[in-house]
Amino acid sequence: MTRIHWLNPVKGPFTRAADWSTGTVPAVGDEAILEGDPEGVGGGASRPPRI
Numbered sequence: 463m464t465r466i467h468w469l470n471p472v473k474g475p476f477t478r479a480a481d482w483s484t485g486t487v488p489a490v491g492d493e494a495i496l497e498g499d500p501e502g503v504g505g506g507a508s509r510p511p512r513i
Contacts, residue, residue, distance in 0.1 A: 464488075467495045 466488045470481040479486050488494040 463491050463493055465493045465495055468497070 464484065466486070467483040468476075468481060469483055470478075474481050477487055482488065482494075
């Protein structure tokens, strides 16, 4: 399991690899770490995508 942190401080799609600490989108078995304002993460998505 890899811990991958969301880096984008403003809204953005979860599918953009550049916004993740490893430069890749989290995959099955990875741990996606989302910190900060929940309204500002994920481009307004109601919840993070299932991985």
